[in-house]
Amino acid sequence: MYDVLIIGAGPGGIYSAYELVKLNQNIKIAVLEEGNPLEKRNCPIDGDKIKSCINCKTCGIMNGFGGAGAFSDGKYNITNQFGGTLYEYIGKEKAIELMRYVDEINMTHGGEGTKLYSTANTELKKVCLENKLHLLDAQVRHLGTDVNYIVLQNLFEELKDKVQFIFNCKATKVDKTEFGYEILSEKGTFQCRQCIISVGRSGSKWMEGVCEHLNIPTKSNRVDIGVRVELPAEIFSRLTDELYESKIVYRTDKFEDLVRTFCMNPRGEVVNENTNGIITVNGHSYADPEKLTDNTNFALLVSKHFSEPFKDSNEYGESIARLSNMLGGGVMVQRFGDLVRGRRSTEQRIQEGFIVPTLKATPGDLSLVIPKRILDGIIEMIYALDKIAPGTVNDDTLLYGVEVKFYNMEVELDHNLETSSKGLFVIGDGSGVTHSLSHASASGVYVARYMMEKGDFNE
């Protein structure tokens, strides 16, 4: 019998464990994690012998200690303007306070010396507005994939003797009992008084099953679809030197859709992402100067919200990604010049271009995959970005597709992130409330503090 059982060792799970231990050393906590410990996490795709996903039992990129964020670029955004809607539950001030708190912990666990960028008082905001672009407010700590890894190593070292981590242990079922919850898993059955579920995006489908089983209401209606743009770093340096990452939103003239930049990686790399066996594109970059590339990449995304009767927005996104996987065997790449001329890119056209791709992807035609309305919006935004970053519109600019941001169905939670099944909390991306390292971590701290304030473990 554990006092608290946490399912998932991503940022949400790690920070709830961290805060619980900090507030009360006497409670018995276990973390069940489907994937491997940090040092054993590994993706076999080497671009040489193994070129595409071989569907490992657990994905080295998405599962394991550190969760989906372990090999991420470690951009830690302190803002309520994007990254989730935690503030709707706990209030804007509290959300920012907790994001700052986690940032401080990251700084004392290996992140010291990393740079905090801010959009406050920047001239770029005005330049964006003059060109129908809107720069969102945020502070961004860029840890980089390498420093992010060190922070995770240090957090694990600190927690490993106080919390029982059980790896390669997928929770399969959650049942309510007289005393709390019973968790069935690949390594047996665990009992706990209270349970925190933090299974992230990769655990989304499983989470849906848990909600169905325990009659917890959910809703799901959003998916973001788009491409990852790669261009010479100099073109975006005006934005990235000052802000590192800028979140810019554009309303298209044609359909009045919102297109936004997402996950900007100055001098970074474009990478494959595997969600439930479907290969989509993502990007990251390193803090280590030796690992920098000549290119900057970022995503351009359009949100699709669905109304009745269609509910499965993720299935819609998956179907589009599957189509690109079917045509390209994985991620597809196309030169901007080829896209606007209505022709596919070929190996030769890519090679003749002046931009050297950082990801080996299959040259193809994104217009065969991405719905016209979305693609039109993306093209329109590329022209708008060209006004603040001249050179963005260039035949050689590379577009990788598809990039899909899946949103978990939203679990119905009260303002303490507790479900209608008392003692069962759902946090992080798996709750549908957060979509980022900062919001997910902050939600973990929030629930840990709430549990302790309630005093359930005082006797």
Ligand SMILES: Cc1cc2nc3c(=O)[nH]c(=O)nc-3n(C[C@H](O)[C@H](O)[C@H](O)COP(=O)(O)OP(=O)(O)OC[C@H]3O[C@@H](n4cnc5c(N)ncnc54)[C@H](O)[C@@H]3O)c2cc1C
């Ligand atoms: C390539 C990439 C780059 C990213 N870059 C950034 C970035 O720069 N900045 C940013 O803010 N965000 C970034 N993100 C998003 C960020 O990583 C997530 O928002 C964050 O990790 C969410 O934390 P979480 O704890 O909610 O879930 P996750 O990190 O997804 O962790 C969930 C964990 O639960 C485990 N799990 C799932 N189901 C079960 C089960 N049934 N039983 C046991 N364990 C289970 C999984 O194995 C996983 O380890 C990136 C994501 C990816 C994939």
